[in-house]
Amino acid sequence: MNTILVTANGPLECRGEIEIVTAAGTVVAKETETWLCRCGQSANKPYCDGSHKTTGFRDTGAPAPAAQPTDTGRPEGVLRVTLRLNGPLRLDGRFEVRTPAAGLISPAGGHEGETPGSRSETSP
DSSP states (O other): OOEEEEOTTSOEEEEEEEEEEOTTSOEEEEEEEEEEOSSSOOTTTTBOOSTHHHHTOOOOOOOOOOOOOOOOOOOTTEEEEEOOTTSOOEEEEEOEEEETTTEEEEOSSEEEEEOTTOOOTTOO
């Protein structure tokens, strides 16, 4: 099962079968475990480089209202992370979202949408 953990004041911890894809649809990486930037300040986007620790990024990862699952047509095991120029990551596929404080906030199923917790008071 693909799992995204929205860490408090830090990155998205992603585990499972993950594809990192350009906006044009080119697969640039395949991962089974990775940490994706939420603060927008990483010099190694989409990956976290720890910049959130020095830039004052604050976001508890508290859940927003859940979007309704949709069938994306993607294979069962793939979570596709699509890069956008100066924007949030787009997530497509089957995954569940968790936070340390709230536990499971979005059950597994077909999902698509913007990165959970990708906005904060320090985001542009």
